[in-house]
Amino acid sequence: MSDVKKFMYVNRKAPYGTIYAWESLEVVLIGAAFEQDVALAFVDDGVYQIVKGQDTSELGIKNFSPTYSALGDYDINKIYVEKESLEARGLTVDDLLHLTWEDENEDWAEKDSIQVVSSEELKKILDESDVLLNF
Amino acid sequence: MKLGIQINEGPYTHEASNTALNFCKAALEAGHEIFRVFFYHDGVNNGTRYTTPPQDDRHIVNSWSELAKENNIDLVVCVAAAQRRGIVDEGEQERNGKDGNNIAEGFRISGLGQLIEAGIQCDRLVVFGD
Amino acid sequence: MAILHTVNKSPFDKNSLEACVRLAVKGSSVLMIEDGVYGAMKGTVKSDVVTGAMGDVTFYVLGPDLKARGIGEDKLIDGVKVVDYSGFVNLTTENDKVQAWL
Numbered sequence: 001m002s003d004v005k006k007f008m009y010v011n012r013k014a015p016y017g018t019i020y021a022w023e024s025l026e027v028v029l030i031g032a033a034f035e036q037d038v039a040l041a042f043v044d045d046g047v048y049q050i051v052k053g054q055d056t057s058e059l060g061i062k063n064f065s066p067t068y069s070a071l072g073d074y075d076i077n078k079i080y081v082e083k084e085s086l087e088a089r090g091l092t093v094d095d096l097l098h099l100t101w102e103d104e105n106e107d108w109a110e111k112d113s114i115q116v117v118s119s120e121e122l123k124k125i126l127d128e129s130d131v132l133l134n135f
Numbered sequence: 136m137k138l139g140i141q142i143n144e145g146p147y148t149h150e151a152s153n154t155a156l157n158f159c160k161a162a163l164e165a166g167h168e169i170f171r172v173f174f175y176h177d178g179v180n181n182g183t184r185y186t187t188p189p190q191d192d193r194h195i196v197n198s199w200s201e202l203a204k205e206n207n208i209d210l211v212v213c214v215a216a217a218q219r220r221g222i223v224d225e226g227e228q229e230r231n232g233k234d235g236n237n238i239a240e241g242f243r244i245s246g247l248g249q250l251i252e253a254g255i256q257c258d259r260l261v262v263f264g265d
Numbered sequence: 266m267a268i269l270h271t272v273n274k275s276p277f278d279k280n281s282l283e284a285c286v287r288l289a290v291k292g293s294s295v296l297m298i299e300d301g302v303y304g305a306m307k308g309t310v311k312s313d314v315v316t317g318a319m320g321d322v323t324f325y326v327l328g329p330d331l332k333a334r335g336i337g338e339d340k341l342i343d344g345v346k347v348v349d350y351s352g353f354v355n356l357t358t359e360n361d362k363v364q365a366w367l
Contacts, residue, residue, distance in 0.1 A: 005255055010364065012284065020143075023176055026215060030247040036255065044284055084287070123288045126364065127268060131254040133141075134262050134365040136358050143367070150299045150330075151273075157329070161350035167358070259357050262365040265273075 006037045008129035011046035015064070016056065021049045022064050024135035029067070032074035039078035039129070040071075041122060047085050050114075052097045065097060072101030077113045084119050138162055139253035140172040143264030145180035146195035147188070151263040152181050156198055158261065163206050170257050171209040172199070173250045174242075176264070179222045182212040184239035196239050203241035210242045211249045267292055269360035273299035273367065276311035281366040283314055291321040294356055296348070298327040302334060307342040315342050327353060 009028055015021040031038060042050055049065070056063040071079070079099055086092065099113040117125065126132065140159060144151040159169050174181050186196040203210050212222055218231070224238040238244065254260050270289055274281040282304045285295055295318075297304050304315060305326040315324055319342075328347045331338070338347055348356065357363055 003255075007251075007254060012281075012367070019176065023216060027175075027247050027250060031251040034248070034251045034255065036251070043288070044280060082288075119287050123290045126288060127290045130362065131260050132262075132268075132362055132364040133250075133254070133260070134264070134367050135143075138357070154273075154298060154327075154330075157350045158353055162354045162357075165351060165354050167354065259363060261271075261357055261363045262367070263273075264365065264367045 004035065004037055005130040006039070006128065007031060007131045007133065008126060009038070009040045009133050009135065010126070011040065011042050011049055011135055012044045013135060014045040014048040015054070016059065016061055020135045021046070022062075024133075025064060025067055027133065027135075028071070028076065029074065032076055038076050039080065039125070040076065041080045041082070041126070043082045043085050043122070047081055047089060047091060047096075050081070050097050050099070051091070051095055068097055068099055071099065072113055075101070077101035077111070079113045079115065080122055080125060081114055081116050082119060082122050083116050086116065136167045136258045137170045137256065138167055139170050139257035139260040141250060141253075141260065141262045141264075142172060142174050142178040142181060143176040143262065145177040146186065148177075149265045151265060152178065152195055153193075155263040156195065156202065158263075159202060159208070163202075169206065169208045171211055171249065171253045172203075173253055174210070174212045175216055175250065177220065178264070179212045179217045179220050182210070182217070182222050182239050182242040183237045185237050186239070200239055200241040212238070212242055212244045213250070214244050214246055217244050267294070267360045269293075269356045269363045270295045271363060271365045272297050272301040272304060273365070275300040276304040276314060277309075282311070285366045286314055286318045286322065289318070289322050293321075294323045294325060294360060296325040296327065296353060296356055298330055298353070302326050302330045302336060305331075305342055305345045306336060306340050312342055315345065319344055325352070325356060
């Protein structure tokens with residue numbers, strides 16, 4: 001396992017209605033240990049995964065949204081959200097979790113992990129990835 | 136070419152496992168190598184030997200076991216997903232104090248790292264699911 | 266860096282085909298499989314998803330899934346190519362990676 005590949009996790013499903021979002025996040029966390037170049041994309045209903053204010057206490061299902069905030073600690077700081085998917089759902093970036101990472105090259109300055117990108121930009125990012133994992 | 140396969144759905148509710156099986160047979164026929172088939176989400180249900188479909192239906196679990204045996208394919212069931220859904224091998228039986236196991240021939244239970252490794256090692260990763 | 270996209274959802278049920286077309290770069294290939302094959306039929310309210318992108322993307326449909334669902338090739342949108350499982354494998358190896366629009 002010498003060469004570094006660009007892994008892209010494409011998330012298109014809402015949380016809780018099905019388990020895909022949560023088990024996808026488990027893959028991302030395990031995958032972080034492999035020192036590959038990792039990025040996440042949230043498209044379509046996938047954007048609902050990172051909406052803030054989730055409270056599952058009355059469901060009896062674990063609220064896994066705080067885990068997204070830990071991604072920065074795993075050196076996962078490329079989180080792309082498709083602008084068109086947000087807009088179609090009446091959401092803006094202010095409705096999303098504030099995900100950050102600390103840049104060790106700039107004295108651990110806190111930076112935003114989420115980048116809202118257009119379909120045109122995202123399709124190029126997908127095209128430049130090596131391995132596409134879909135959930 | 137070296138191919139990795141990920142299957143996210145169980146054997147009978149969704150067509151995914153069936154499509155993957157046909158894809159793998161065609162790939163082997165064409166001389167490609169199936170490096171690993173990784174079963175995730177409800178896909179872990181492809182790995183129980185207790186599956187007993189009616190006689191006029193295909194036996195997907197046995198088909199995977201046979202294909203793996205003939206072609207030396209690594210069938211890996213994700214441990215975290217398997218524990219949630221009650222797919223157990225001897226090691227898991229012992230570790231979790233269960234009164235039996237149900238893993239099918241040719242399948243093994245291992246970690247999610249096996250999927251990432253397939254992504255790294257394989258020329259292509261093909262995902263089948265819902 | 267060409268991508269093979271697979272779509273396995275009926276366009277009358279999910280937006281997978283539309284999402285795929287929206288996010289496929291020019292020169293990509295799209296293969297409709299399983300319930301996705303309904304997206305390849307002409308004369309439906311969703312046919313324009315495929316016809317509208319025909320210039321930029323090459324569309325394929327998995328023949329065995331068509332046959333299983335009683336869809337004759339005469340029902341397909343002009344220009345959609347029918348492949349079998351070995352054709353699916355060829356598309357996988359001819360492209361650099363596969364994106365499954367689950």
